[in-house]
Amino acid sequence: MATAQPGSIIQLVGRDQKYIIVRLQPGDELHTHRGVLTHDALIGQELGSEVVTHLGHPFLLLEPSTDDLIREIKRVSQIMYPKDIGFILMKLSVRPGITIVEAGTGSGALTTVLAQAVGPTGHVISYEVRADHQNLAKKNIARVGLSEQVTFKLRDIAEGFDETDVDALFLDVQNPWDYTDQARRALKGGGFFGSLVPTTNQVSTLLVALQRSSFEFVEVCEVLIRYYKPVPERLRPTDRMIAHTGFLIFGRAVNRRVPGAPYEPPLELEEAVEEG
Amino acid sequence: MATAQPGSIIQLVGRDQKYIIVRLQPGDELHTHRGVLTHDALIGQELGSEVVTHLGHPFLLLEPSTDDLIREIKRVSQIMYPKDIGFILMKLSVRPGITIVEAGTGSGALTTVLAQAVGPTGHVISYEVRADHQNLAKKNIARVGLSEQVTFKLRDIAEGFDETDVDALFLDVQNPWDYTDQARRALKGGGFFGSLVPTTNQVSTLLVALQRSSFEFVEVCEVLIRYYKPVPERLRPTDRMIAHTGFLIFGRAVNRRVPGAPYEPPLELEEAVEEG
Amino acid sequence: MATAQPGSIIQLVGRDQKYIIVRLQPGDELHTHRGVLTHDALIGQELGSEVVTHLGHPFLLLEPSTDDLIREIKRVSQIMYPKDIGFILMKLSVRPGITIVEAGTGSGALTTVLAQAVGPTGHVISYEVRADHQNLAKKNIARVGLSEQVTFKLRDIAEGFDETDVDALFLDVQNPWDYTDQARRALKGGGFFGSLVPTTNQVSTLLVALQRSSFEFVEVCEVLIRYYKPVPERLRPTDRMIAHTGFLIFGRAVNRRVPGAPYEPPLELEEAVEEG
């Protein structure tokens, strides 16, 4: 039987579907909008079961999903969405044991998922220029118990990254095109590059910079999630959807024998699929 | 300097963008459509650089991305797409150290990514009824060096799963609605359930079964990727896109105090976003 | 020089982009949230120019687009969207001179566009069971000067339509599957059938009914409009979009020599495009 333990990150969901995410620490109290729960009373309870506040209101005791974790992050800026982060994991080959650099840290949403995915044998180095953002991200990461996996640096990346031979690097900054040379120097041969920008003009500018910095296998895409109302006898898409968060741009750092070799564009999607 | 090592999974990409994925083993030879490369000559070469075949044709020496790995899998059936798998990782909270069950194994595409994501401290148990599918999947997993992380079982899941208290469970079978009770018994309290079905009728049938088996937080969605031609001065979406692979259904195994409590539908997307 | 005339339908747009649509009638007054305009002062003014209220606030004097007309319709129920109506015009071959039947009338949004499109030489017959809806629609149609083109009938279409040999027929009712035989009897040979339903379950039910009533060339689709923020140097899709209004279903009334001939599904989209 899986139970809540001291140090567990748990999620309490009220009947009104509102939820709270907290790390259990003996002696602490949790004040909800429907009454108080002591951490001690939660520790040892079965996950997936209901607990009640001192006012008798039931809450489901759950582990948060990665998606829940991100949505609940305290933020100072637009955070990255789970739909985008999930695809980034696939394209940057994020997995246990790798070293990945990101800039900027922002509120730490991507940092959280990267830290979780690389595990205790991997590492995330996260650059940020604003101290207030970094402080918030540090708190967000500490709260979910992932501080060991992350090194935070307060630095303008125009000066370059300290690291070399990193497996992957992600730029979530306003002007990623100014740092493609720095990114390339940090990446190992064949290393994975990714970035997210909101406008088409920025995509074009970044594409020029990536070509200039000899990145190849460049891809541009958007991830769209279409939700449905989960009613079996009246199944239909939701009325509104999030139509745009940003464009994702991916590329790889390569060293051709003849650097000036003409750029060969990647395959069209459909050909690529036929290949694969 | 990152170099190709014995045992490394590497990807060789020709000037025509065609690629081969192989595991380096001293003494082996690789026969491409543009000439031969010995594994010994590849071992020690810098990743991201070009190597040449005995006929003088250059190939880029890279590590494959997770996306590349999946696309190149030898298949007997429709495989799951990276776009769907990336989002599944987020919704099922797949991370180093967890135990996850899947059925069926198919060609092992999802198995590959799950095995990679749970790492050496986690485990994947994969059920399949067809021996030929399982054999192919075993080869695919072995080729990328992930066999240690996976236990394959040749079994009809109507009999139930051997495991209990698993963190997450994914059903990629034709009739997932027949196995929601079995899934629930295998999952720990609050455990993550996921499934993929291609038709709207199947979604409706599965939703009824999930409700009957007391799953909650049920969500239905589709993941769409829109690719762009990466040409800075003529940026535009590709003419065609993959419009449908399947509907993703997620839920969580919960134990309410009053099992017959009226079903409360999950929040609408937008409210959920406001919350998060 | 194009000027506003007595009887013209005009649109006045304030600096705050709020707009009013009205039919000009000598002697009338228009009370806006920014002051009064007399119709007499508007008559004779150049279209596309600014007029000012008695309080000095400028309003642009325009003809409304069809899109504007529909959005501004007084409504009692969900109206059809311009995106869907535009495609319906193409699929039902709506053009000057044809006769088209619709049910139900609702608030008259589709009625308005059909009446406009068939012109003085065509005709729209619009059925509705609720008197209050019909009364509102009559007012909406009268306001835009299209009453001559429309015959309104207050009737349950279960009894059938009075008309035969009509060119096209559209069902915007909750249970269109109950009326496919009636629709078929009203349509001329080869006549165009269309319907809109919000859920996938309804699509399936309607498809069965259409097959039973010997409709062929059946197509199901959704129309999606993705808007962009029209800022040249920061071009990007809007953050949110209308993700679903309904599924459009089209078909044609045919009389095969051998009625029981096996149903041959229409071509896949892509083949159809290759053909076209």
Place this chain on the structure above:
Amino acid sequence: MATAQPGSIIQLVGRDQKYIIVRLQPGDELHTHRGVLTHDALIGQELGSEVVTHLGHPFLLLEPSTDDLIREIKRVSQIMYPKDIGFILMKLSVRPGITIVEAGTGSGALTTVLAQAVGPTGHVISYEVRADHQNLAKKNIARVGLSEQVTFKLRDIAEGFDETDVDALFLDVQNPWDYTDQARRALKGGGFFGSLVPTTNQVSTLLVALQRSSFEFVEVCEVLIRYYKPVPERLRPTDRMIAHTGFLIFGRAVNRRVPGAPYEPPLELEEAVEEG
């Protein structure tokens, strides 16, 4: 009973779903891939019924939909798609009796629908610089009996349009931004402008030109159609879809009292919908 008449545009659809569109002329013969049909034998036949060739193969006798007409147009260049044309009809308020200018003519797909929609009381003036394109378009228009509604001009529109005070104008040329002043001079006050361009860079360039030429109410959008396989018990979207044809840009010619007044962007979609 609706029957095929001399001069009717009819569509013959074989059991293999291949179709032919032809105008019936007494004395003519139609050679299909499945045998011959004389026009005389077709005249007087009921629409929606089956006719047989001299080899005994059945063909359905139908009127083509507007969608069918466009798909079957003989083309020298990319034609506009029904999905885009349908929405253009709504946004440019195309209706019986109006005068509309388009450039360039291309293969005449848009011309066909505009000519049909404006009817005998309206008119389309279509400019083209290439004689071969114009000749093909003339044939395409003649074949569907719409020549009376169209005036073709062989001319570089850099010189300007001959017309003034036209209701609407559509630019389907490679460099629409070079002709926004000419477009404005041709349009009546408040007249509707539309254009289609394939790339985001072109959208940005056109937006700048439209602002410079004092167009307002500028909107940018894409129309996407998602088709479903029309199988009631296995309803699902088609696997692939047309993901991009072009971006649609709309605007209106206005004359502010103070021409240099600061540009006020149009409402966000959602606000606009709330208004409407």
